[in-house]
Amino acid sequence: MKPATPDETVEQLRSALGEGVALISDPDITISYSRDHALFAQSALPLCVLLARTTQDVALAVRFANEHRIPVVARGAGSGLSGGANSMDGCIVISLEKMNQIIALDEVNQVARVQAGVLNLDVDKAAQELGLAYLPDPASRSWSTIGGNVATNAGGMCCVKYGVTSHHVRAITVVLASGEIVELGKATKKSVSTLDLLHLFVGSEGTLGIITEVTLGLVVRPKPAATMLATFPSSTEAAAAAIAMMKFRPSMLEIIDQTTLKAVEAWHPLGFEVAGAVLLMQMDENHHQLERALELCAEFSMIDGVSSDDPADAADLLRVRQLAFPALERMGATILDDVAVPISQIAELVRRVEQLGINRGLTIGIFGHAGDGNMHPTIVYEHGDITAAANAEAAFHEIIAIAQELGGTASGEHGIGSIKSAAVANEISPTVVEMQRGIKKLLDPNNIMNPGKKLP
Numbered sequence: 001m002k003p004a005t006p007d008e009t010v011e012q013l014r015s016a017l018g019e020g021v022a023l024i025s026d027p028d029i030t031i032s033y034s035r036d037h038a039l040f041a042q043s044a045l046p047l048c049v050l051l052a053r054t055t056q057d058v059a060l061a062v063r064f065a066n067e068h069r070i071p072v073v074a075r076g077a078g079s080g081l082s083g084g085a086n087s088m089d090g091c092i093v094i095s096l097e098k099m100n101q102i103i104a105l106d107e108v109n110q111v112a113r114v115q116a117g118v119l120n121l122d123v124d125k126a127a128q129e130l131g132l133a134y135l136p137d138p139a140s141r142s143w144s145t146i147g148g149n150v151a152t153n154a155g156g157m158c159c160v161k162y163g164v165t166s167h168h169v170r171a172i173t174v175v176l177a178s179g180e181i182v183e184l185g186k187a188t189k190k191s192v193s194t195l196d197l198l199h200l201f202v203g204s205e206g207t208l209g210i211i212t213e214v215t216l217g218l219v220v221r222p223k224p225a226a227t228m229l230a231t232f233p234s235s236t237e238a239a240a241a242a243i244a245m246m247k248f249r250p251s252m253l254e255i256i257d258q259t260t261l262k263a264v265e266a267w268h269p270l271g272f273e274v275a276g277a278v279l280l281m282q283m284d285e286n287h288h289q290l291e292r293a294l295e296l297c298a299e300f301s302m303i304d305g306v307s308s309d310d311p312a313d314a315a316d317l318l319r320v321r322q323l324a325f326p327a328l329e330r331m332g333a334t335i336l337d338d339v340a341v342p343i344s345q346i347a348e349l350v351r352r353v354e355q356l357g358i359n360r361g362l363t364i365g366i367f368g369h370a371g372d373g374n375m376h377p378t379i380v381y382e383h384g385d386i387t388a389a390a391n392a393e394a395a396f397h398e399i400i401a402i403a404q405e406l407g408g409t410a411s412g413e414h415g416i417g418s419i420k421s422a423a424v425a426n427e428i429s430p431t432v433v434e435m436q437r438g439i440k441k442l443l444d445p446n447n448i449m450n451p452g453k454k455l456p
């Protein structure tokens with residue numbers, strides 16, 4: 001029998017989905033669903049884009065895709081930084097953006113049941129009305145979705161104290177590659193009745209199933225944080241101070257290197273001309289201990305330090321961190337790494353990445369979540385320069401190798417997507433590679449769920 005043309009396949013899918021479903025096949029529109037924010041990740045035009053409204057829509061589309069062996073890519077907001085949501089030639093993109101409802105907020109049990117396309121910040125705002133909070137705070141929280149956050153196990157600034165997304169997910173509804181719908185986890189705070197299949201799906205980047213609903217744990221809203229900013233002669237001293245700061249239980253602990261500070265100064269002078277590095281810390285309890293923290297910083301050659309528990313001052317002090325990435329982006333095209341190392345290795349990571357930048361003639365700014373050892377070395381090169389882009393891409397992989405040599409990992413929070421899976425093989429044993437492949441084969445025997453992503 002003659003295989004169906006792409007147009008015929010779209011029409012078959014449309015009739016499988018039934019009336020009223022938004023299925024887009026106009027390439028002028030579908031191209032805007034074909035990639036995320038990772039500059040050098042490959043992508044291609046999808047066959048079509050489904051704007052799903054219900055779990056049932058997702059299930060029908062996945063069942064159809066499985067029967068016809070068509071790849072499926074789940075998409076939240078496309079804010080990813082690893083090419084995870086990038087489409088491949090002829091795939092079906094299932095966008096969860098229209099599934100953006102908070103289904104229930106339970107004040108007594110401190111949980112929220114939400115559709116996967118709801119924005120992270122919207123959950124927190126709704127929780128705030130009850131005096132509660134949804135804590136995981138990726139910098140993209142005003143536009144990334146809970147489904148995308150769960151699928152990448154997103155982190156953020158407050159993870160140093162409150163953990164990453166996985167620590168706040170209680171239960172999920174997932175559409176498997178077969179089109180079956182399953183519930184994993186429980187809304188209860190504790191549950192050990194089954195193998196922890198819930199957390200197998202957290203961070204699986206759309207390769208095992210499509211998450212359509214999520215039950216999130218909320219907490220009593222922490223008090224507004226007090227903030228400390230300290231400057232140091234070098235990243236080595238700032239990193240050593242960061243380790244010492246951990247005993248204060250910071251709710252945020254960030255480091256910014258000199259290259260990044262220079263980029264910020266060139267754009268918005270904030271007074272960091274002589275600083276070799278900045279350490280920023282917040283504490284949402286025991287504010288009085290910030291003075292003690294500053295005294296301790298002095299033992300690590302601190303140049304200058306300030307602290308305040310006034311939220312207005314906090315906004316000023318945090319400005320340098322908010323400007324870090326955009327300031328580097330202003331200087332040219334950027335590739336952002338996301339390595340994580342043991343916190344004791346941050347200084348060595350910074351030293352070796354700086355040396356790499358010198359060796360390769362590249363500007364590499366380094367900033368990140370010092371308290372988690374999760375750093376974002378950002379390589380800057382000239383827009384449109386193909387040789388420089390290749391040099392930057394090689395440096396991107398070398399930074400991962402350096403982190404792995406220091407006992408770290410290729411990705412702390414942004415995910416593996418389509419650009420780091422080969423590197424992951426260097427940090428896990430062949431047996432673990434095979435275990436992962438076995439799980440993938442069991443759950444997705446026809447390899448339709450985001451093929452070519454995440455797994456080495």
Ligand SMILES: Cc1cc2nc3c(=O)[nH]c(=O)nc-3n(C[C@H](O)[C@H](O)[C@H](O)COP(=O)(O)OP(=O)(O)OC[C@H]3O[C@@H](n4cnc5c(N)ncnc54)[C@H](O)[C@@H]3O)c2cc1C
Pocket residue numbers: 036037073074075076077078079080081083084085096116137138139140143144145146147148149150151152153154155156157205206207209210211212413414415417450453
């Ligand atoms: C300026 C900026 C700042 C950022 N800051 C942070 C940060 O601080 N911390 C951090 O961790 N990340 C950060 N990110 C990266 C990104 O925002 C996160 O990875 C986020 O979790 C992605 O959510 P999304 O809805 O955009 O997902 P997408 O980018 O659409 O998808 C990400 C991955 O999840 C899969 N996926 C999406 N939805 C589902 C679903 N419902 N079911 C199954 N799989 C799904 C996709 O297939 C893809 O593999 C930042 C990005 C930008 C651009």
